[in-house]
Amino acid sequence: MYKRDNNQQLLIDLFRAYFGAKKNKGKTANALAFAVSYEKNIIELYEDIINYRYQIRSSVCFIVNKPVKREIFAADFRDRVVHHLLFNYLNPLFERSFIKDSYSCRKGKGTSYGIKRVSHFVRSCSENYQKECWIMKLDIRGYFMSIDRNILYKKIEKIVNSTKNPAFDKNLILYLIHLVVFNDPTIGCIFRSQPEDWVGLPKSKSLFHSAKNKGLPIGNLTSQLCANVYLNQFDHFIKEKLGLKYYGRYVDDMVFVCRDKDFLKNSISEIKKYLKNNLGLTLHPRKIYLQKFNIGIPFLGVFIKPKRVYAGRRIKNNFIKNLYTIEKKKTFGMEDISVINSYLGMMINYNTYRLRRKLLLGFNWGFVKNICIAENIGKVNLKM
Numbered sequence: 001m002y003k004r005d006n007n008q009q010l011l012i013d014l015f016r017a018y019f020g021a022k023k024n025k026g027k028t029a030n031a032l033a034f035a036v037s038y039e040k041n042i043i044e045l046y047e048d049i050i051n052y053r054y055q056i057r058s059s060v061c062f063i064v065n066k067p068v069k070r071e072i073f074a075a076d077f078r079d080r081v082v083h084h085l086l087f088n089y090l091n092p093l094f095e096r097s098f099i100k101d102s103y104s105c106r107k108g109k110g111t112s113y114g115i116k117r118v119s120h121f122v123r124s125c126s127e128n129y130q131k132e133c134w135i136m137k138l139d140i141r142g143y144f145m146s147i148d149r150n151i152l153y154k155k156i157e158k159i160v161n162s163t164k165n166p167a168f169d170k171n172l173i174l175y176l177i178h179l180v181v182f183n184d185p186t187i188g189c190i191f192r193s194q195p196e197d198w199v200g201l202p203k204s205k206s207l208f209h210s211a212k213n214k215g216l217p218i219g220n221l222t223s224q225l226c227a228n229v230y231l232n233q234f235d236h237f238i239k240e241k242l243g244l245k246y247y248g249r250y251v252d253d254m255v256f257v258c259r260d261k262d263f264l265k266n267s268i269s270e271i272k273k274y275l276k277n278n279l280g281l282t283l284h285p286r287k288i289y290l291q292k293f294n295i296g297i298p299f300l301g302v303f304i305k306p307k308r309v310y311a312g313r314r315i316k317n318n319f320i321k322n323l324y325t326i327e328k329k330k331t332f333g334m335e336d337i338s339v340i341n342s343y344l345g346m347m348i349n350y351n352t353y354r355l356r357r358k359l360l361l362g363f364n365w366g367f368v369k370n371i372c373i374a375e376n377i378g379k380v381n382l383k384m
Contacts, residue, residue: 017084073217101248121246137289142204143252
């Protein structure tokens with residue numbers, strides 16, 4: 001944010017944030033209502049921000065069951081614009097300090113990049129699979145719901161205050177960040193799921209059971225960035241203090257590759273201590289995985305083995321469920337083509353040719369007569 005020209009730059013950046021927010025949520029009723037008079041709405045939002053009277057509106061709360069059961073809080077579209085504004089300002093500040101191998105919510109990275117990097121770790125550490133090495137996988141119990149907002153805010157505040165840009169309005173940025181970080185979306189939220197939909201969701205995965213000033217809502221762009229920020233110093237602790245060269249993290253899903261099995265086992269206590277003392281976090285006791293590299297490891301929906309990567313059980317099962325759903329329909333069209341191609345496009349990156357062939361051609365699907373299947377089983381098209 002800038003102080004020149006009566007915050008003219010802020011207004012420009014709000015318009016940029018609006019178009020960024022619109023890319024993913026432009027068809028929702030909330031977004032369409034905002035778009036009817038978006039110029040007027042953005043100017044009103046701008047006035048609220050520069051006069052320190054911006055207030056966060058009620059979120060919509062619901063449960064999703066895929067890929068796993070989660071509690072989602074969807075912010076009002078107006079607040080999503082502010083989230084994009086903050087992300088555009090803050091991400092470049094933090095990007096400089098992130099390690100190479102944190103993969104979530106970063107441009108040019110993500111699940112595919114993380115999978116390739118872990119495959120590279122195994123190949124490099126084992127010297128092209130010639131020497132023995134070990135893979136350890138850890139994750140944090142109820143990570144998003146356990147984030148301490150006071151600790152998080154201090155981390156962000158430190159970075160914002162350290163910027164040397166003289167035109168950077170730190171007070172205005174910190175004002176907005178404080179509102180977003182400490183907002184409790186459970187207060188006054190609008191429910192789109194029934195109470196019984198929460199059955200089976202562990203309390204550690206719900207903001208309704210989080211301690212005061214603990215937890216961030218899953219679904220907000222700012223929450224994704226904050227999840228990276230919160231564990232950033234931990235990443236440096238792993239690389240620089242423990243000296244673990246082959247380490248990567250996607251949100252709280254951590255992978256370590258090392259020649260020394262005992263070193264990995266002994267590092268668990270150091271990791272537990274750091275997480276507890278510095279971040280108030282706890283490792284999930286039932287999700288500690290330590291195996292020889294040749295056995296492989298599940299990571300980000302796939303199973304990584306030497307020289308090959310297989311689609312995970314969840315991807316396969318979800319694809320089969322979608323194929324059954326398509327089969328039961330009375331009509332078949334481009335929407336069904338898109339569903340099939342989205343799975344094929346994901347699976348073609350891994351060693352899944354036989355699986356793709358089996359799933360599409362190994363069953364007597366009635367819809368197959370309506371499609372043309374590429375030779376590599378990587379894409380289908382509607383027959384004309």
